[in-house]
Amino acid sequence: MTRLSIVDISVVREDETRDVALQHSLELARAADQWGYHRYWVAEHHGAPSVAGRAPEVLIAAIAAQTSRIRLGSGSVLLNHYSAFKVAEVFCTLNELFPGRIDLGAGRATTGPITDFALQQDRSRPYRADSDQQIDELVAWLEHGFPPNHPFARNPLDTIDALPELHLLGSSTWSAAAAARLGLRYVVAGFINQQGVPNLIGSYRRDFTPATGITRVTSPDVRLAVHVVCADSEAEARRQLAPVHVMYQHLRQGNLRAPLPGPDAAVAQLGGAPALERYQPGSGVPPRFIGGTIEQVGEQLEQLGADLAVDEFIIQDLITEFPARLHSYELLTGLITTGDRAGQVASTV
Numbered sequence: 001m002t003r004l005s006i007v008d009i010s011v012v013r014e015d016e017t018r019d020v021a022l023q024h025s026l027e028l029a030r031a032a033d034q035w036g037y038h039r040y041w042v043a044e045h046h047g048a049p050s051v052a053g054r055a056p057e058v059l060i061a062a063i064a065a066q067t068s069r070i071r072l073g074s075g076s077v078l079l080n081h082y083s084a085f086k087v088a089e090v091f092c093t094l095n096e097l098f099p100g101r102i103d104l105g106a107g108r109a110t111t112g113p114i115t116d117f118a119l120q121q122d123r124s125r126p127y128r129a130d131s132d133q134q135i136d137e138l139v140a141w142l143e144h145g146f147p148p149n150h151p152f153a154r155n156p157l158d159t160i161d162a163l164p165e166l167h168l169l170g171s172s173t174w175s176a177a178a179a180a181r182l183g184l185r186y187v188v189a190g191f192i193n194q195q196g197v198p199n200l201i202g203s204y205r206r207d208f209t210p211a212t213g214i215t216r217v218t219s220p221d222v223r224l225a226v227h228v229v230c231a232d233s234e235a236e237a238r239r240q241l242a243p244v245h246v247m248y249q250h251l252r253q254g255n256l257r258a259p260l261p262g263p264d265a266a267v268a269q270l271g272g273a274p275a276l277e278r279y280q281p282g283s284g285v286p287p288r289f290i291g292g293t294i295e296q297v298g299e300q301l302e303q304l305g306a307d308l309a310v311d312e313f314i315i316q317d318l319i320t321e322f323p324a325r326l327h328s329y330e331l332l333t334g335l336i337t338t339g340d341r342a343g344q345v346a347s348t349v
Helices: 018-035 056-064 084-097 113-119 131-143 173-182 197-207 234-252 263-270 294-308 322-335 338-346
Strands: 003-008 039-042 071-074 102-107 165-170 185-189 222-230 290-292 312-316
Touching: 003 018, 003 222, 003 322, 018 039, 018 056, 018 322, 039 056, 039 102, 056 071, 056 084, 071 165, 084 102, 084 131, 131 165, 131 173, 165 173, 173 185, 173 197, 185 197, 197 222, 197 294, 222 234, 222 294, 222 322, 234 263, 234 290, 234 322, 290 294, 294 322
Parallel strands: 003 039, 003 312, 039 071, 071 102, 102 165, 165 185, 185 222, 222 290, 222 312
Antiparallel strands: none
């Protein structure tokens, strides 16, 4: 295995405040920078008391100022709510401040009718997004690629020239098709749509159109985001996985604003620690939550990576005990190959 990366939602435990959660993200990012992780992405969520990550652009800048090597980006910025031009300007500015370290991970999501409506500037009509137009426009802004008859081409703006690395994130057939059509890097959210992962990756590779644009790639470039908890024992991994099981229980009940408990309170709510899921070799379908010792996690990721021909995993977690969270990622560094880590560190000196 070579590359491991992190996507952080800045989880807020029920007895903590949002500022504590954000400071935890900064501390984890600093550690990940030293441990050899390839990327550190931060998420955009709205209206969730258990998540502090709502403004990735701000958090990226704060993390970049406290790290030196690791790539930083959004996982993802919700393009469907914003001007593609503004998103391009923001991430190009970040890349001007921290050259060669910024990833623009673009995606889409609805956050409920009230929040979706609140995020729009035009309140004269209900929320409606045109995902194809938005991703096409984002690429065109980054590449100065509007056709001659387009209104934006008649007034070219020369302020977008320090380009971030562009990725399209998703868990649907739309994201796979759009990434293939435009020749974009593609990140599959395997913790959202487990059963769809093999088909999404397969269709992306099958339909991929090589692109020569500066923000795009000439061959399929795909990575997989998975939920992972690693601990010194299987029992401790099960304990640390309990809060995320409680969260999904609340989601199934429609309770979107329920607080996220600590692991012992979560185990009590569940009536016991959850069982570990196991990857079925050959299926290409990741477990919703991968957990266990470093040997158990490593075996599953290695087999999953081989089955899907994926050489980079982006790890998410909802561990609510921060020391255990740090330890999980420290243990996972054992899966980063020595040569890859050495190459990353050497690039900073």
